[in-house]
Amino acid sequence: MVTGAAGFIGGNLCRRLVDEGYAVVGIDDLSTGIPENVPADIDFHLADIRGRAIHPLFKDIDTVFHLAAKNCLFDCLNSPLETSDINVRGTVNVLEASKEAGIGKFVYADSSAVYEGVRDFPSKVERVKPVGAYAISKHSGALFAEMYRAFHGLNLTTLRYFNVYGPAQDYRRIMPPAISAFILKIFEGNSPIIYGDGTKRRDFVYVDDVNDLHLLTIEDPRTDGRVFNVGSGANYSVIEIFNLISEAMHVSVEPILLDELPGEAEVTLADITQTLELGWRPRTNIRRGILNSIEYLKKEFESGKLASLD
Ligand SMILES: NC(=O)c1ccc[n+]([C@@H]2O[C@H](COP(=O)([O-])OP(=O)(O)OC[C@H]3O[C@@H](n4cnc5c(N)ncnc54)[C@H](O)[C@@H]3O)[C@@H](O)[C@H]2O)c1
Structure with a gap:
C-alpha cells in the first residue's frame, strides 16, 4: 500500500x-x-x-x-x-x-x-x-x-x-521545488528566481x-x-545548484533574486551513518540526477504539458 x-x-x-x-x-x-x-x-x-x-x-x-x-x-x-x-x-x-x-x-x-x-x-x-x-x-x-x-x-x-529530487517532481504547484523551477524557467526562456541570496545549502x-x-x-x-x-550526506548551495543546471543546459542566464521566504532552514545536511550501515549508498551524483531531471522536464515541455509558472 x-x-x-x-x-x-x-x-x-x-x-x-x-x-x-x-x-x-x-x-x-x-x-x-x-x-x-x-x-x-x-x-x-x-x-x-x-x-x-x-x-x-x-x-x-x-x-x-x-x-x-x-x-x-x-x-x-x-x-x-x-x-x-x-x-x-x-x-x-x-x-x-x-x-x-x-x-x-x-x-x-x-x-x-x-x-x-x-x-x-x-x-x-x-x-x-x-x-x-x-x-x-x-x-x-x-x-x-x-x-x-x-x-x-x-x-x-x-x-x-x-x-x-528527480523525474516527476511536482513542478505544477505555485512554488515548485528549486531544481524543477530553475529548469522550467530556462526552458521557458525566462530567468530563474532565487529567494534570498542563494547561500542556503540543501542535502539533495x-x-x-x-x-x-x-x-x-x-x-x-x-x-x-x-x-x-x-539524504546524501553532502549539501549544495542554491547558487551552486543553479550553476550546475545552467551548465548542463548550456545557457548563460542571471537569476532574479527576491526576498527570502519565511520558514526556510539555512542549512540541511544529513548524518547518514546509520543508513550507510545498512549497506545503502546514494548512487546518483548530483550532475547525473540533474541531467535526468532535465531530460524528464524536456519531454514534458515538448509535449506542451507545462503551464506557465508565473
Ligand atoms: N519531496 C521531498 O523532498 C520530501 C522531503 C521530506 C519529506 N517528504 C515527505 O514525503 C512524502 C511525499 O512527498 P512528495 O514530495 O512525493 O509530495 P507530493 O505532494 O508530490 O505527494 C503527496 C501526495 O499526497 C496526496 N495527498 C495529500 N493529501 C491527501 C489526502 N488527504 N488524502 C489522500 N492523498 C493526499 C497528494 O495528492 C499527493 O499526491 C510526504 O509525506 C512529504 O511530507 C518529502
Whole structure:
C-alpha cells in the first residue's frame, strides 16, 4: 500500500515496486498529485486518507508506505488547521487502518524539516526541533506512529527524507521545488528566481536512491523499529545548484533574486551513518540526477504539458 501514490515520491515508488514484482494498492485524493504519476498496473483508489472508507483497502496488505501529506511549507504555515487535519489526523487514520488489518510493516515518511530548530550539522536522528506548521505536523505524525509501535506492536520504520529530487517532481504547484523551477524557467526562456541570496545549502538525494532504501525497509529486519536519515550526506548551495543546471543546459542566464521566504532552514545536511550501515549508498551524483531531471522536464515541455509558472 502506498498512500500519496499520485505524488512525486509515491508515484516513483509505485513504479519501482511494480518493477520488482510487488502487487501495489495506491491511495491518493489528487489534491496535489497527478494521475499520470500513477502506474497503470497498480490498484489505485481515489480516496482521502482521513476517511473511514480507506479501511477495507488495507485488508491483506503486507507493507504500508505512508506518504500522503500536505507538504508545501508556505501553504502549511498559512493553513495550520488543514495541515494538522491531513498530516496528523489523516496519519492516525492510516495507522488505525493498518492496526485493524494487522499489517507487517509501516514505513512513515518523515521530513528533515523536523531538524529546523537544531543548529548542529550534520543532523543526527536523535535531536529534533520542529518549528513551523509543516514540521510540527510531520513530527506529530511520527510520534503517533511511534505510539502504535509502543502500544500495538506496529513494525515501524521512520524515514526522514531530506531534499528528494528527480523525474516527476511536482513542478505544477505555485512554488515548485528549486531544481524543477530553475529548469522550467530556462526552458521557458525566462530567468530563474532565487529567494534570498542563494547561500542556503540543501542535502539533495535522488528519488531512485530513496527507492533503494524503500526496498530495504521491506526486506531487511535491521530497519525494524528505527529512524533513518535519507539524504546524501553532502549539501549544495542554491547558487551552486543553479550553476550546475545552467551548465548542463548550456545557457548563460542571471537569476532574479527576491526576498527570502519565511520558514526556510539555512542549512540541511544529513548524518547518514546509520543508513550507510545498512549497506545503502546514494548512487546518483548530483550532475547525473540533474541531467535526468532535465531530460524528464524536456519531454514534458515538448509535449506542451507545462503551464506557465508565473
Ligand atoms: N519531496 C521531498 O523532498 C520530501 C522531503 C521530506 C519529506 N517528504 C515527505 O514525503 C512524502 C511525499 O512527498 P512528495 O514530495 O512525493 O509530495 P507530493 O505532494 O508530490 O505527494 C503527496 C501526495 O499526497 C496526496 N495527498 C495529500 N493529501 C491527501 C489526502 N488527504 N488524502 C489522500 N492523498 C493526499 C497528494 O495528492 C499527493 O499526491 C510526504 O509525506 C512529504 O511530507 C518529502
